[in-house]
Amino acid sequence: MVKSFSVLVLLLGIGAMFAALLLGYVPDSELNQTARYYADKTASETGAANIVAAIVVTYRGLDTLGEVTVLFLSAAIVGLVLASGHQQGKMRHAQPPSGELLVIGVRLLVPLILLLGVYVFINGHLTPGGGFQGGAILASAMLLLLLGDPLRTFSHKLIAIVESISGLVFVGMGILGIFYAGGFLDNRVLPLGTLGEVFSAGAIPIIYSFVGLKVGAEFSSMLANLSGTEEL
């Protein structure tokens, strides 16, 4: 009783702070200085049509590298925590077969979902989308495969190879930027091209595609590890 009362008091306090924030909020009518810089300079400096992609991959590319590293770490820790202590490949309970509808649906949808994921990250510098979104779509295809056949196992080796190569390409493109352009992760190592074409914006499509593969591989390995746990 005391406990739920104190929780309510705490939430009322936080709610009051939120209300004050909300009531005192005045929307900007002009972009602030940082946003204005990005809006004015993105097209000429990076050649990317999607300003968010330009910020994520080039202007704040180092943060994205850190983010991908955090994601890799969490995928690795999920694998470590779940794998230690029990044998891989033990006999798991036989389960009733998935329904006809699900099996056929998986066969039909998985290639389409993979195609959509690849489309989303290849066009990341032109349209709303990019590596993280595309990678999540790729992983959702893996999730669908797992739903269709819960006993399916993915090749951890393949996932590891895709992930390492994508990470290496990301860092490698960044280092090329030091030598051939303005600095680490500068996208002008490749020609900027015409604004709005697929082959434009220098290294952004390449980096974003490999980020997409990496994110897809990491999410898939998390899914594979979580689905590989035995029922307790």
Added chain:
Amino acid sequence: MAYIAMATGFILILIGLFGALTNRNILRMIVAFTVADTGVNMVIVAIGYMHGRTAPILDVAVSAAEAAARIIDPVPQALVLTAIVIGVGVTALMLAYTYKLYEKKRTLDIAQFTELKW
């Protein structure tokens, strides 16, 4: 519009905190945390919204020259893009640890885990 989104975000944060503080089951706490996470993301995106402007993508409708007057703030969107992905990673970690805890104690009731209690 921005006010509605922002108020919804704040309410989601409060719902998430309420759920995390009152539920005893670890899985329910994780769900509550993801709700609060979504609320934070909504608030950040709502701050970047500006009335009468369009998405920060240059094309025939928004040329590079007039971008500064036509687009909304792209920085919060880039920020939330990061936050969503990290949120997924954190959720997966929480679930993995929960599995381990259940394996040890055969219960998900947080009151049974007294090792760090004083």
